[in-house]
Amino acid sequence: MHELSVTEHLLDYCLKTAEKQHAARIRVIRLCVGRLGGIVPECIQVYLDMLAEGTIAEGARIEAEFLPVKVRCRDCGREGEITPHRLACPHCGSLRLQILSGKEFYIKSMEVDIDGDQSTASADGLE
């Protein structure tokens, strides 16, 4: 879907964060991705490879962690997690579910080189 603009923002944010920490190179960008967000990490990687050319993020690797989709059941009232293979309430099997989360997209952490040293930077707060 909109991975290109997402990647532009992502790269922009990572470069700014890395700059603040005087990083010489960005090695790895770890993302948390909700399964309902429609973000395909492989696409992000492809766009990043293009966009990051000539920056300190050139060659950076995207690692994505998928977050579960949390739901509340309208029938039994309990909360649970669903997957694309099991879309029913895990407790009673109902399909009348309210989605609580699953569209998240944020940077969990970054691995950067600072003057030749490797360091892991935490980067919260990207929408």
Ligand SMILES: [Zn+2]
């Ligand atoms: Zn239920």
